[in-house]
Amino acid sequence: MTSREWLAVAAATVPALGAVLVSLAPRRFVPALGLLSAALASAAALALAVAALVRADDPVATDWLVVDVAAGLIVGIVGVVGLASVLASPVYLRSSPTELVRPERGARLYYGALLAFWAVLVSVPIAGNLGIAWLLVEATTAASVLLVGYSGRATALEAGWKYLVLTSLGLGVALLGIVLIAPSVEGGIGALSWDSLASIDEGSSRLSAAFVLLLAGLAAKVGWAPVHNWLPDAHSEAPPPVSALLSAALLPAVLVVAWRSDRALAPAVGEETAQALLVGFGLFSLAVAVPFLWRALTWKRLLAYSSLENMGVLAIGLAFATPLAIAGVVIHVLGHALAKALGFYAATPLVAHAPLAASHPASGIARTSPALGASLGISLGTLAGLPPSPLFASEVLIVAGGFSAGRPWEATAAAVLLALGFLGLGHVLLDVLVGKARRRTEGTPIGLRGVAAMTAVAAIALLALTALAPWLPNSEIVDALVNGAA
Amino acid sequence: MTSFLLWALVASGLAVVVVRRRSVVVAIVTAQALMLAVVALLDAETVDDVVAGGALALRAILLAALFAAVVARTRERRPVHARIPPLMRAGAAVLLALTLVWLVPEIGLDSRNAERAVLSLIAFGIATAGLRRATVLQILGIVLVENGLALAALELPGETASAAIEVGVAVDLMLISVVATVFHQRIFGLFGAGDTAALRALRD
Numbered sequence: 105m106t107s108r109e110w111l112a113v114a115a116a117t118v119p120a121l122g123a124v125l126v127s128l129a130p131r132r133f134v135p136a137l138g139l140l141s142a143a144l145a146s147a148a149a150l151a152l153a154v155a156a157l158v159r160a161d162d163p164v165a166t167d168w169l170v171v172d173v174a175a176g177l178i179v180g181i182v183g184v185v186g187l188a189s190v191l192a193s194p195v196y197l198r199s200s201p202t203e204l205v206r207p208e209r210g211a212r213l214y215y216g217a218l219l220a221f222w223a224v225l226v227s228v229p230i231a232g233n234l235g236i237a238w239l240l241v242e243a244t245t246a247a248s249v250l251l252v253g254y255s256g257r258a259t260a261l262e263a264g265w266k267y268l269v270l271t272s273l274g275l276g277v278a279l280l281g282i283v284l285i286a287p288s289v290e291g292g293i294g295a296l297s298w299d300s301l302a303s304i305d306e307g308s309s310r311l312s313a314a315f316v317l318l319l320a321g322l323a324a325k326v327g328w329a330p331v332h333n334w335l336p337d338a339h340s341e342a343p344p345p346v347s348a349l350l351s352a353a354l355l356p357a358v359l360v361v362a363w364r365s366d367r368a369l370a371p372a373v374g375e376e377t378a379q380a381l382l383v384g385f386g387l388f389s390l391a392v393a394v395p396f397l398w399r400a401l402t403w404k405r406l407l408a409y410s411s412l413e414n415m416g417v418l419a420i421g422l423a424f425a426t427p428l429a430i431a432g433v434v435i436h437v438l439g440h441a442l443a444k445a446l447g448f449y450a451a452t453p454l455v456a457h458a459p460l461a462a463s464h465p466a467s468g469i470a471r472t473s474p475a476l477g478a479s480l481g482i483s484l485g486t487l488a489g490l491p492p493s494p495l496f497a498s499e500v501l502i503v504a505g506g507f508s509a510g511r512p513w514e515a516t517a518a519a520v521l522l523a524l525g526f527l528g529l530g531h532v533l534l535d536v537l538v539g540k541a542r543r544r545t546e547g548t549p550i551g552l553r554g555v556a557a558m559t560a561v562a563a564i565a566l567l568a569l570t571a572l573a574p575w576l577p578n579s580e581i582v583d584a585l586v587n588g589a590a
Numbered sequence: 591m592t593s594f595l596l597w598a599l600v601a602s603g604l605a606v607v608v609v610r611r612r613s614v615v616v617a618i619v620t621a622q623a624l625m626l627a628v629v630a631l632l633d634a635e636t637v638d639d640v641v642a643g644g645a646l647a648l649r650a651i652l653l654a655a656l657f658a659a660v661v662a663r664t665r666e667r668r669p670v671h672a673r674i675p676p677l678m679r680a681g682a683a684v685l686l687a688l689t690l691v692w693l694v695p696e697i698g699l700d701s702r703n704a705e706r707a708v709l710s711l712i713a714f715g716i717a718t719a720g721l722r723r724a725t726v727l728q729i730l731g732i733v734l735v736e737n738g739l740a741l742a743a744l745e746l747p748g749e750t751a752s753a754a755i756e757v758g759v760a761v762d763l764m765l766i767s768v769v770a771t772v773f774h775q776r777i778f779g780l781f782g783a784g785d786t787a788a789l790r791a792l793r794d
Contacts, residue, residue, distance in 0.1 A: 204776055239758040246765035253773060261777055262789035268773065269719055269728055272766055276735040279759070280712065283742045284697050309695035317694075337792045396794060405794070 108164050108171045111152040115179060116227045119145040119186075123219035126212060135194060138215035142190035145219070149183030149226055152176065160584040167297040170232040173584045174364070177434065178229040178357050181441045185352045186222050188558060189345035192449045193218070195551035196343050199452060203256025214254060218346065221247035225349070228357040234296040234368075237361045238275065238282055241325055244354060245271050251346040252338045263341035267334040274324020274331055281318030284310055288372070301368035315365075315373045319381050322362040327355055327415050328385040329392035336396075339408035347404060348448040351411045352441035359415065363422050382423035383514050389416030390521040397528035400465040403454055403480070406532060407447045410487045413525050414440045414495075420518050421502040429505025430585045431576040432498040439486060439494035439569050446555075446562045447483035450476065453549035460542050465532075468541030476552055477537050479559040484536060486566055488529035489522065494566055497573035591629055591700075591745060596707040599625065599741065603714040606734050607683045608676040610669050612726045616657040619730050622737045623650030630744055641753035646740055649760035653733060653767055660726060660771045664778040670724040670785045683717035697742075704745040711738030725777055725784040729770040736763050 105113075122141025129137050156163070156176025163172035193214065202210040224243045231237035245268060253264030282296065288304045288311060289295055304311070320331070327335040339347045362382075370378035393413035401409065414436065421433035455462045457473050470477025486493040499522050506515025576582055602618050609615050627650060630643030672679060687710040699705045711734060718731030736759065743756070774784045781788040 242762040
């Protein structure tokens with residue numbers, strides 16, 4: 105095995121071992137073991153991400169494992185956001201006891217499930233086989249749904265239940281697609297490596313149907329409209345550190361599986377069909393999300409609908425598939441992960457500072473807590489695409505990529521919907537920061553210091569991403585993504 | 591697989607949509623999975639095939655034990671009634687099945703009857719999850735979908751089965767079911783019934 109293959113194995117096994125340790129260790133050691141496991145898992149993930157990006161022109165691609173630029177980007181996000189989520193967890197756990205299990209078992213369940221989720225999540229983008237990728241995507245549901253319902257409140261149970269039922273049904277449909285693809289590959293279901301899928305040279309009505317079923321099923325997990333109904337509920341009811349991981353890492357990780365499938369099967373089902381399906385999901389997701397971005401929603405629910413919008417943007421960028429659009433996708437995935445995670449982490453001090461924000465739209469936060477206002481403002485401003493946000497740069501690149509791909513109508517539609525989304529979020533941003541201030545608690549809100557530190561780091565990283573944007577379309581990273589999906 | 595077995599699978603799938611008692615539905619989906627496992631083992635030609643069939647059988651038995659225990663632990667004073675009466679549920683499920691059969695082109699299974707049976711089981715599973723209120727029944731709808739997929743894998747032409755994938759699917763389904771029962775028990779504890787109608791607070 106090469107060093108990158110060993111790193112890939114380490115990136116998945118370290119958090120898995122951490123989950124086992126946390127489950128067996130005495131109760132008082134659980135948080136420390138959780139943190140230690142997360143630190144080691146993060147180091148392994150980041151080492152793998154760096155190795156994948158440095159060797160962009162020479163990916164590892166076996167029947168079981170793929171270490172390429174796409175995998176590197178997602179694994180890197182899991183490493184960063186995963187560690188930040190574990191760091192943000194003690195504050196959440198102190199402020200929100202669980203009712204799902206006995207309180208003394210709460211921390212063990214939480215850290216155990218979080219690390220198990222991490223282990224599966226980091227494995228999804230490095231899976232070299234569609235069958236294995238499907239199994240891992242399905243396993244992310246089992247690992248994360250306990251976290252979604254962790255609080256044990258009726259609304260969290262509802263969100264978790266919807267998430268479980270809808271994504272399982274969706275993945276059932278995707279599995280039907282996989283079963284139907286199998287006869288086209290020598291070796292059947294067990295031999296569905298990305299390379300073998302790409303070698304299918306003869307299209308058929310069965311393969312086209314299988315492709316549509318596969319992508320429609322995965323769409324339920326990516327959170328694309330119209331099969332997105334679980335997303336706003338799960339992301340808004342999960343503990344904030346878990347919401348961060350769900351939004352910043354899980355959705356893009358499944359998106360990578362959808363993208364690999366799309367690219368691998370495009371020669372057989374036709375490039376036009378492969379692109380049209382992604383554009384359709386993307387534009388529809390944007391169109392569904394935009395009205396909600398104009399509405400007065402609670403903070404986490406607003407962020408959840410923003411995830412729907414952003415997954416739509418990414419689908420459109422991947423469909424355009426030009427260097428400009430793919431550069432936009434890279435910036436967008438990274439910028440979205442940072443801004444969205446920051447927004448979710450800020451939810452804990454937000455509710456501590458303004459208790460009404462748990463059930464009502466947040467407003468006037470910067471008036472009474474400038475530091476918290478800065479965190480919310482940077483997060484929402486970035487997600488809205490307010491310059492110098494990297495998401496502004498990425499959206500411009502994606503729309504420009506659409507024109508350069510010869511798809512002016514789709515690019516124009518995306519631009520109009522993005523502009524409407526920007527106006528909606530801009531309006532909400534003003535209200536969150538300088539709107540009417542409601543009842544506040546005195547003193548520094550719980551967790552604010554940690555969130556302020558994360559805000560400073562995230563702000564620098566976001567500006568660096570914006571600076572990177574003009575250079576990226578001509579880079580080896582984008583070249584590798586455009587020319588070889590593993 | 592004979593037409594009789596295919597029709598038996600489809601008829602029992604439709605029964606899942608209409609039958610009132612949770613324990614009966616558990617018995618039906620278990621019988622379906624065991625029937626599929628027996629066919630898989632009888633048709634097995636390689637070690638891989640035997641392992642795949644064994645995984646299906648083990649999954650059926652473990653899920654039956656899990657759901658039987660859950661049903662016994664969360665006895666309801668009266669069954670959770672779906673808002674839609676059984677005949678209308680059956681009608682909707684059959685309509686969905688016919689639509690799927692009409693929409694999905696020939697998918698290359700051993701016979702057209704097998705294709706219709708697969709699509710019908712998937713449609714009935716989706717209908718069960720969508721139209722029934724009882725939490726246990728919704729999860730059994732997912733199991734029904736997985737039974738349909740197992741049938742599809744069995745009816746593929748040539749050597750297409752994979753022990754690794756069959757075992758993986760069985761493990762995933764077990765995990766999903768275990769987590770679902772945790773949720774079911776909490777919902778039962780909170781509302782006195784495993785009824786998803788109690789879970790309607792999240793609206794925009």
